[in-house]
Amino acid sequence: MTPEPITSLRIEHITKRFPKIVACSDISLSVGKSDVLALVGENGAGKTTLMNILMGLYTPDEGKIFINNKPVVFNSPSDAFAVGIGMVHQQYMLVPNLTVTENIALGMNQLTGKAKGLVERFKRGLRLDLDAVRRHIVAISEHYGLAVDPDAYIWQLSVGEQQRVELVKTLCFGAKFLILDEPTSALTPQETDELIELLRRMSRELSIIFISHKLAEVKALSNKVAILRGGKLVFRGNTADHSSADIAALMTGHEVYLPINQSSKAPGNPLLVVRDLFVRGDRGNMAISKLNLTVRAGEIVGLAGVSGNGQRELAEALTGLRTIEAGKIELDGVSLVGKSPKQIIAQGMGYVPEERNIEGIVPSMSIKENLVLKDITSAPFSRLNIISNAAIDKNADDMRERFDIRCSSVAVAAGSLSGGNIQKVILAREISRKPKFLIAVYPIRGLDMGAAEFIHKQLLALRDQGVGILLISEELEEILNLSDRIAVIFKGNIARTLGHDEATQRKLGMMMAGVKDI
Amino acid sequence: MKHFKLYYTIGVIALCVVLTLAIASLILAVLGANVLDTFWVIFCYPFTTLKNFSGVINIMTPLTIVGVGICVAYRSGIINIGGEGQMVIGLLCGIVFALYGGITGPLGLVLTLLVGMAGGALWGSLPGILKAKFGVSELLSTVMFNYIATQLYSYCLRVPLLDPAVAGGSGDPQTVKLDNSLWLPRFNELFPVDKGFRFHAGIFVALVMAVIIFLFMWKTTAGFKMRAAGASDRAARYGGISVSRYLVLAMIVSGACCGLAGTVEILGVHHRGLGNCTGGYGFSGIVVALFGGLHPLGVIPAAFFFSVISFGCSALQINKIPVPSNMIDVLQGLVILVIVAAKLIISSPYLMDRAQRRVEAMLGKKEAA
Numbered sequence: 001m002t003p004e005p006i007t008s009l010r011i012e013h014i015t016k017r018f019p020k021i022v023a024c025s026d027i028s029l030s031v032g033k034s035d036v037l038a039l040v041g042e043n044g045a046g047k048t049t050l051m052n053i054l055m056g057l058y059t060p061d062e063g064k065i066f067i068n069n070k071p072v073v074f075n076s077p078s079d080a081f082a083v084g085i086g087m088v089h090q091q092y093m094l095v096p097n098l099t100v101t102e103n104i105a106l107g108m109n110q111l112t113g114k115a116k117g118l119v120e121r122f123k124r125g126l127r128l129d130l131d132a133v134r135r136h137i138v139a140i141s142e143h144y145g146l147a148v149d150p151d152a153y154i155w156q157l158s159v160g161e162q163q164r165v166e167l168v169k170t171l172c173f174g175a176k177f178l179i180l181d182e183p184t185s186a187l188t189p190q191e192t193d194e195l196i197e198l199l200r201r202m203s204r205e206l207s208i209i210f211i212s213h214k215l216a217e218v219k220a221l222s223n224k225v226a227i228l229r230g231g232k233l234v235f236r237g238n239t240a241d242h243s244s245a246d247i248a249a250l251m252t253g254h255e256v257y258l259p260i261n262q263s264s265k266a267p268g269n270p271l272l273v274v275r276d277l278f279v280r281g282d283r284g285n286m287a288i289s290k291l292n293l294t295v296r297a298g299e300i301v302g303l304a305g306v307s308g309n310g311q312r313e314l315a316e317a318l319t320g321l322r323t324i325e326a327g328k329i330e331l332d333g334v335s336l337v338g339k340s341p342k343q344i345i346a347q348g349m350g351y352v353p354e355e356r357n358i359e360g361i362v363p364s365m366s367i368k369e370n371l372v373l374k375d376i377t378s379a380p381f382s383r384l385n386i387i388s389n390a391a392i393d394k395n396a397d398d399m400r401e402r403f404d405i406r407c408s409s410v411a412v413a414a415g416s417l418s419g420g421n422i423q424k425v426i427l428a429r430e431i432s433r434k435p436k437f438l439i440a441v442y443p444i445r446g447l448d449m450g451a452a453e454f455i456h457k458q459l460l461a462l463r464d465q466g467v468g469i470l471l472i473s474e475e476l477e478e479i480l481n482l483s484d485r486i487a488v489i490f491k492g493n494i495a496r497t498l499g500h501d502e503a504t505q506r507k508l509g510m511m512m513a514g515v516k517d518i
Numbered sequence: 519m520k521h522f523k524l525y526y527t528i529g530v531i532a533l534c535v536v537l538t539l540a541i542a543s544l545i546l547a548v549l550g551a552n553v554l555d556t557f558w559v560i561f562c563y564p565f566t567t568l569k570n571f572s573g574v575i576n577i578m579t580p581l582t583i584v585g586v587g588i589c590v591a592y593r594s595g596i597i598n599i600g601g602e603g604q605m606v607i608g609l610l611c612g613i614v615f616a617l618y619g620g621i622t623g624p625l626g627l628v629l630t631l632l633v634g635m636a637g638g639a640l641w642g643s644l645p646g647i648l649k650a651k652f653g654v655s656e657l658l659s660t661v662m663f664n665y666i667a668t669q670l671y672s673y674c675l676r677v678p679l680l681d682p683a684v685a686g687g688s689g690d691p692q693t694v695k696l697d698n699s700l701w702l703p704r705f706n707e708l709f710p711v712d713k714g715f716r717f718h719a720g721i722f723v724a725l726v727m728a729v730i731i732f733l734f735m736w737k738t739t740a741g742f743k744m745r746a747a748g749a750s751d752r753a754a755r756y757g758g759i760s761v762s763r764y765l766v767l768a769m770i771v772s773g774a775c776c777g778l779a780g781t782v783e784i785l786g787v788h789h790r791g792l793g794n795c796t797g798g799y800g801f802s803g804i805v806v807a808l809f810g811g812l813h814p815l816g817v818i819p820a821a822f823f824f825s826v827i828s829f830g831c832s833a834l835q836i837n838k839i840p841v842p843s844n845m846i847d848v849l850q851g852l853v854i855l856v857i858v859a860a861k862l863i864i865s866s867p868y869l870m871d872r873a874q875r876r877v878e879a880m881l882g883k884k885e886a887a
Contacts, residue, residue, distance in 0.1 A: 362749045
């Protein structure tokens, strides 16, 4: 059963209220044939709610949806599927230990239409025609130029490949209209470019809505843009008519500029010294081999590189979470080799980890408990191992104000916060501990511009206080804005270290790709 | 629609109660029992006399202690299904100490309880260490340790600890009676109250234990670290917490609780070692812990509720109701299933949203008509 093509999708006056909050207020939009609409806005602006309404996960309190000028009502996601709307979520919904074909077959049955009669239904329920599914996948992936190996297991695939599987899955289900929720948030820059190219090709046949807060890709991909702020539609128009700065200002409600490291203060003495470091990765390979790195006090060293070149292993080795094979690590003259995470924390090491949702916080514990995760055994948060709730509450209230953590209460589970606020909780904890050194891994990945601006300002302020910072990122703009020096990591080694003045996007991009003579 | 959530919650609970009663009625009707009489015995008979009520309390005592112990393990990220084995080793240690320790009176009683705790703690620590050092799944190891414990106890009952009076006879193997100064006194012996208050003082041990464990888990740094390690081991490691150390500690505390429960059962009810004296509490304690929201204080009402049903079901035959006594398992399973379902339905905003839409649509139609 293939739904007819969607030549227009229109929503009119959509309003959705939740207890105490209006998530979407009187929003009207229209998307025509081959349109690519970028839906931008900060976290909590109502983008995801609006898309969930289009997917039939929520019903609007007011307003209507029209497809091909006919009003439709979605009571469940299968209603939305049935007319050809498909969504690729931010978190991929794939079973890691099944193959691509099996994953796609999982959702197929319910979508092949209602079978007539009990016997037929029973037969269809029992039969698993993987070959047919496989043929279908090959046909779809060839048609759209989506390279996917139908026999690969999901766990073998990179994040970018998994996303292609999600796309193929959605298309196999007969989607004629794609909704993508922050499709690039987990992708490397190369994968992002590939995806943009791919979507541009697909948009010849399909209409696409994609949610994003990266303005570069909004400009690159979309022909229309709609901006949400606080649940309201504040702007819609053609992308080409507006600059990134205009869109950013509309999105946040004020002019946004990401802060730039302009301080000319000379850095101090070497603080973190890494010599001839060897570290093994999860699969036993040597992820870091003979790496040398020095970071001085009051200096931000940006570690640029495509993810998977040893950044994670390096960060974990420096924080004691991963044992090293050989080499020397010193923080302020004290060797960290063989020390436990606890001892390294006590030496003044701060760490903003890559996976903020599962490593940086204990998601099911409250915000206030997470803020004292590293300090629970010391005064004033506990005395003689008895916890002082008053001190923990006071600390949480201070941090909430100082770091602008937006939450209904500091007693709610930290995992219920948005990405930006989780990062603020982590940063609040790490900064308030007055570290000598801070390792920040992808600190603004997936965050909106307002939160990114805030976090960058905090990092620069910390640098001016004389803290040494190792900034690990693959966003060249972030690295160039903040770093005093830039080290490029490639295959577990520092390819070269550049001063702030000699580095350019182009140079770094080539070095990250492994080109040596520039 | 105002207060929809309240109506919804009440509605779901009411529906669940009705559903439970309906299914139970069906089963009872098939068995040929009088439905109303059966329900009366299960839910009301336990409260008809003080003696019955005391029976409920005596069941509640070990259930609470085990339940609390299971909570500690669960909160620390370990599923301890070895409660039964830890109870058995605990009570075995307690019995040996009581018989051969030579200390009687209140001091002996307290020491026996402590030795029982130590035995359970030791037995609990072994799967903990295996998991921490070698990554052995606790699901596997605790079950295996249950078998070992049960067989070891069985051997001890039949050989070294066998009561000479039953030796060579065909009676069930058991130890001699413990010195009666080591027994947990009955409530009516401690206080000048009606003779019907026959339950033993173990209930106070249980309540104190629940409070202690609550304070331990929520007011001490060790409890904080155990909860952090249980909720997310990666984040705990990142935060400088030695996850494996707190994992072992959690199993020690959990095992200690179970060992205490076993010893209390011996000193309070049986007064000697005999077969099957754990009453399966090591397993039903898991259900109680889950039912009590994995919170030490939530375990108390949960254990009470279970004890009522348990006592009521076991009283069916005395009341000449033709229902097999293992009906209790069916009924308990049914109740748990329905409660879990109700919790899920109530906590899902998506289902609530749908229900609200349906109701509003129905009301809207009526208004329009």
